[in-house]
Amino acid sequence: MFKGFWEELPRPIIGLSPMDGVTDAAFRFIVSKYGKPLLHITEFVSVEGMNVGNPAKVFEPFKYSEVERPVIAQLFGTDTEAFYNAAIMVGEMGFDGIDINMGCPAKNISARGAGAGLIQNPKLAKEIIRSVKRGAKDFAEGKSSRDLDLPQTTKKFMAQKWQQSAQKRRLLPVSVKTRIGFDDIVIEDWVRYLLEEEPVNISVHGRTLKQMYTGEANWEAIGKAAEIVKKTETSILGNGDIKSVADAHTKLQQYHLDGVLIGRASFGNPWIFQGHYPTLPERLKTALEHAYKYEELYGTTFFHPMRKHLAWYMHDFPGAKELRVELIKTNSASEVEKILSLITK
Numbered sequence: 470m471f472k473g474f475w476e477e478l479p480r481p482i483i484g485l486s487p488m489d490g491v492t493d494a495a496f497r498f499i500v501s502k503y504g505k506p507l508l509h510i511t512e513f514v515s516v517e518g519m520n521v522g523n524p525a526k527v528f529e530p531f532k533y534s535e536v537e538r539p540v541i542a543q544l545f546g547t548d549t550e551a552f553y554n555a556a557i558m559v560g561e562m563g564f565d566g567i568d569i570n571m572g573c574p575a576k577n578i579s580a581r582g583a584g585a586g587l588i589q590n591p592k593l594a595k596e597i598i599r600s601v602k603r604g605a606k607d608f609a610e611g612k613s614s615r616d617l618d619l620p621q622t623t624k625k626f627m628a629q630k631w632q633q634s635a636q637k638r639r640l641l642p643v644s645v646k647t648r649i650g651f652d653d654i655v656i657e658d659w660v661r662y663l664l665e666e667e668p669v670n671i672s673v674h675g676r677t678l679k680q681m682y683t684g685e686a687n688w689e690a691i692g693k694a695a696e697i698v699k700k701t702e703t704s705i706l707g708n709g710d711i712k713s714v715a716d717a718h719t720k721l722q723q724y725h726l727d728g729v730l731i732g733r734a735s736f737g738n739p740w741i742f743q744g745h746y747p748t749l750p751e752r753l754k755t756a757l758e759h760a761y762k763y764e765e766l767y768g769t770t771f772f773h774p775m776r777k778h779l780a781w782y783m784h785d786f787p788g789a790k791e792l793r794v795e796l797i798k799t800n801s802a803s804e805v806e807k808i809l810s811l812i813t814k
C-alpha cells in the first residue's frame with residue numbers, strides 16, 4: 470500500500486481534528502507553533518463547489534502555511550467526477566494528503582448523501598475513494614487542472630496561484646474520516662467495506678450521525694473498528710471527547726490505535742497537544758498573535774470568525790468575562806491589542 474507521509478509519521482499520531490469555521494489557516498498556524506500536533510487537516514470543502522467556479526471564495530479553506538506539514542486537504546460531496554477533479558487540484562496546491570469526509574452529520578450535507586450520508590451508501594463511498602485515488606495518481610503522472618473540464622475562472626486561478634507547486638508532482642495518500650454509524654452502530658461492517666478500497670488511514674469519531682454531538686463518544690465501538698483495521702496496512706485514529714494529552718494516551722493504550730484526533734478541546738487551547746497549561750500572559754499574547762495572523766491571512770473585512778477564538782482564550786482568571794464581552798465586538802487586530810493592553814499594563 471502507498472502510504473506517503475503516513476509511513477514516516479511517528480506513533481502515536483496526535484492530530485488536530487478538522488472543524489469547519491474553526492480550524493482555518495490562522496488557527497492551524499497558531500496550533501502548529503504552540504501545540505505541534507503531528508498532522509493537520511483543512512476544513513472540509515465541497516468538491517461540487519470546486520467544480521463550478523468562484524475559486525477565490527470556494528478555495529479559501531485551502532490556505533495553509535508550511536509549518537503545518539504534513540497538511541491534508543479534506544473533501545466532501547457525492548459526485549465522483551468532481552472528486553476526481555478535486556484530487557488533481559489539491560495535488561497542484563501542494564498538500565501532503567487527501568481526506569474524504571464521510572462523517573459530517575449536518576442536514577444540508579448528509580441529506581444529499583454526502584458526509585455521514587455515505588455510511589448509508591457504501592457502494593458510492595467506495596467509488597469515491599477509487600475516484601480520488603485515480604485523480605491522485607493522474608496528478609502524479611502529469612495531469613493538471615488545465616486538462617480538466619473546469620470553468621475558465623478556476624483554471625486561471627489555479628494557474629496563477631499554484632503553478633509552482635504543481636511542478637512538484639508526487640502521489641498523495643488518500644484517507645477517510647467517518648462516524649460509527651448513521652442511525653445505529655455499524656462500524657464493524659462499515660470499516661470492512663472501506664478497507665476493501667485500501668484507504669491509508671481511517672479516522673473514526675465515536676458517534677452516529679443521529680447523535681450529532683450529543684451523548685458521549687463510544688470508544689468501545691472505536692476499539693472494535695481498531696481490531697479489524699489493525700489486521701490490515703491501514704492505520705486508524707480514534708476521535709471524540711478527548712480532553713487532554715493524558716486522556717489521549719489512556720485511549721491509545723486501551724484501544725490499540727495508531728493515534729487520535731483532538732477537536733473541541735483545542736478551542737482557545739493550542740497548547741493542549743503539549744500538555745501545557747498556559748499562564749495568563751501566554752494566553753493574552755497568543756490571542757493577540759492569533760488575531761494578527763488572522764488579519765494577515767484574511768484581512769479585516771470579515772473579522773467575525775476570529776471573535777469566538779478571542780473569547781475562547783479568555784477564561785479562568787478574574788475579569789475574563791468582561792474581557793470576552795469586549796473582544797467579541799472587535800473588528801481588527803489593533804482593536805484587540807487596545808483592549809488587551811488595558812489589562813497587561
Ligand SMILES: Cc1cc2nc3c(=O)[nH]c(=O)nc-3n(C[C@H](O)[C@H](O)[C@H](O)COP(=O)(O)O)c2cc1C
Nearest residue numbers: 486487488489512513646674709710711731732733
Ligand atoms: C464546529 C465543528 C466543525 C466541524 N467540522 C468538521 C469538518 O469540516 N470536517 C470533519 O471531518 N469533521 C468536522 N467536525 C468534527 C470534528 O472533527 C470531530 O470529529 C468532532 O468534533 C469530535 O471530536 P472532539 O470531541 O475532539 O471535538 C466538526 C466539529 C465541530 C464541532
